[in-house]
Amino acid sequence: MAKLDEETLMAYVDCELDPPRAAEVEAALAEDPEARAIVRMFRESAALMRGPFDEVLREPVPAHLLAAVNAPATGKISDIRLARRRSVARFLPTTAWARAAVVALLVGAGAGYLTAQWWPGALEPSTLAASDALLNEALETTASGTLFVRREGDAGVAREIMPLLTFRDASNRYCREFESSLTVSDGRQVSYGVACRERGAWQTQALMARQLIAPTLRGDPAADHSQYAPAMGGDVASFDTVIQQLMVNGPLQPEEEAALIGQGWR
Amino acid sequence: MSEDVRQQIIALLPRLRRFALGLTGSRDDADDLVQAACERALSRLHQWQPDTRLDSWMFRIVKTIWIDQWRTNRARGEHVDLDSIEPPAGSNGRHVTEARNTLEVVCRAMERLPDEQRLVLTLVSVDGLSYEEAAAVLEVPVGTVMSRLTRARRRLYELVENKPATLARGRN
Incomplete structure (x- = not known):
């Protein structure tokens, strides 16, 4: 009989051989001390692995893992959005900023832009226009949950955009939900919206925006100490309706989204 | 459902x-x-x-x-440089025996294995899957599972026992 190869010896140790083959191996082992040493090595290596890890099986499963499995309504957009926000907690850090009470909801492309009063000067409503070139670039090229950042000059002017979700609408357009912020020296405007791709450009379908006042300009430092985690806080909930109405078949998976970005959304 | x-x-x-x-x-x-x-x-x-x-x-x-x-x-x-063969810390002297079976020593040794070997070792030797079941998880042929597993087991043995395993034997 030919010398037993190492894989056969390991399979013998692991009880992976059928009984006749195992019997052959046993017979051969009797006259092959070198093979017996290899068998010992495989037995010992298996024994090393068995004990220490099994302790985990006897431990109670941490509550947060159970909660992750028991989380209701999997794949719900609010869950996905939450998970993506969590991944970029640094997006729109705002605890030091006061909120100005400009909130607007706009539905329907071309419906004219916000009529509420805007920050005088640098923050123009034009940044919210459907022809917003940076938004277009961000939505065209950036994966959901990833921050797109552009800075201009050294005056602290920055635009940050994060796509949150991608889906298809009933007329088979691709649509994306996003958060955006424009920071200038004395203020910040955050917005949250949905845009759909039509004739090669992303058209804003719905938008909600808010002005934030820079800390140094606050009249009363005690005016607003609210924790301000997502750009729009609870107001975003009203957006779920908009998205549910537009969305067909649920959000796209990251791979589908990556493929679309790679091929220019065709 | x-x-x-x-x-x-x-x-x-x-x-x-x-x-x-x-x-x-x-x-x-x-x-x-x-x-x-x-x-x-x-x-x-x-x-x-x-x-x-x-x-x-x-x-x-x-x-x-x-x-x-x-x-x-x-x-x-x-x-981690997978080719460095330094023994895991604590693997010399008489403490070896006590420490040998602890999770830490084994984990540290496993860190030195290439990821495909670590996967197959964990599936078969820790979880107890058959070669065929491991092959299904990894989406590779059973033969690949076996060759990776022999290398992983030999290497782990060498690292934990801090001595060379017996001479390798190829297929005949």
Whole structure:
């Protein structure tokens, strides 16, 4: 009989051989001390692995893992959005900023832009226009949950955009939900919206925006100490309706989204 | 249906944690990995075919996420030099015997294995899957499982015992 190869010896140790083959191996082992040493090595290596890890099986499963499995309504957009926000907690850090009470909801492309009063000067409503070139670039090229950042000059002017979700609408357009912020020296405007791709450009379908006042300009430092985690806080909930109405078949998976970005959304 | 699968996933959690611990060598990382896998699985339940094994599917998701993270870490330069054969700390002197079977020594030795060897070793030697079941999780032929596993077991033995294993023998 030919010398037993190492894989056969390991399979013998692991009880992976059928009984006749195992019997052959046993017979051969009797006259092959070198093979017996290899068998010992495989037995010992298996024994090393068995004990220490099994302790985990006897431990109670941490509550947060159970909660992750028991989380209701999997794949719900609010869950996905939450998970993506969590991944970029640094997006729109705002605890030091006061909120100005400009909130607007706009539905329907071309419906004219916000009529509420805007920050005088640098923050123009034009940044919210459907022809917003940076938004277009961000939505065209950036994966959901990833921050797109552009800075201009050294005056602290920055635009940050994060796509949150991608889906298809009933007329088979691709649509994306996003958060955006424009920071200038004395203020910040955050917005949250949905845009759909039509004739090669992303058209804003719905938008909600808010002005934030820079800390140094606050009249009363005690005016607003609210924790301000997502750009729009609870107001975003009203957006779920908009998205549910537009969305067909649920959000796209990251791979589908990556493929679309790679091929220019065709 | 979906509730039933959830219960099955919960029943799998201890095994998933053990598998993830074998891969990551750290309890915290293991639980993060399992949590990410559960979230991914639940968002894709429609992709699981009920006539296939849920455990293999879940292991495959854990594997995929771990490899993605591992590649990311490697790109950041946190890659461990797999060819350095320094013995794990504490593996000389008489403490070896006491420490030998502890999780830490084994985990540290496993960190020195290439990821494909660590995967197969964890599936077969920690979780106790058959070669065929491991091949299904890893989506490779059984022969590949066996060749990776022989190398992984030999290397682990060398690292933990701090001595060369007996002469390698190829196929005849």
